[in-house]
Amino acid sequence: MQLEGIFNLLLNPLVLILLVGIIVILIVAVSRRGPKVPLGPPILKILVKMKSAVEKGSKVDVPIAKTRQQLITETFEPKLQEAGIELPKKGGYIPLVASSDLSQKLVEYKEQTGKFDDDEIEATIEGIHAAETEKEVDDIAETVSDHLGLSDSQKQELGHLAREEWNRHKDSE
Secondary structure, three states, X not given: OHHHHHHXXXXXXXXXXXXXXXXXXXXXXXXXXXXXXXXOOHHHHHHHXXXXXXXXXXXXXXXXXXXXXXXXXXXXXXXXXXXXXXXXXXXXXXXXXXXXXXXXXXXXXXHHHOXXXXXXXXXXXXXXXXXXXXXXXXXXXXXXXXXXXXXXHHHHHHHHHHHHHHHHHHHXX
């Protein structure tokens, strides 16, 4: 009997209009509110949060950006490990400029004179490595010495270091 009363009440046109009205108001309220953060890539969500913080005048939390090296490592390290290649955990790229006594001396001369740059130092080292004879090494050392305007004792030291570098490289091959 109570169910019959509730059913008759729901069939009343005034109650039906009232229920439909409430449902429409709820739907409109929910749709206007929308999602707090838009759907999409994570960076878009972060940007929306930052914009909101600026508009409110509160502190903006700036996300930590990854370096290019970190992004490349994250992308390729798992693939390399699948292929059985292990990356070294320590160290990294060591430029040719700092790899030998000769290159360190050239860097020292570069800092003193300002006449030499890193590309020229690398080219000098590569030229010495590619030399066929000790005479070619001496010619390279003499040319560099003249370019830098070195004294006789500095020229001899540079020539000695160049020959050592050439011999070390020749022995390692």
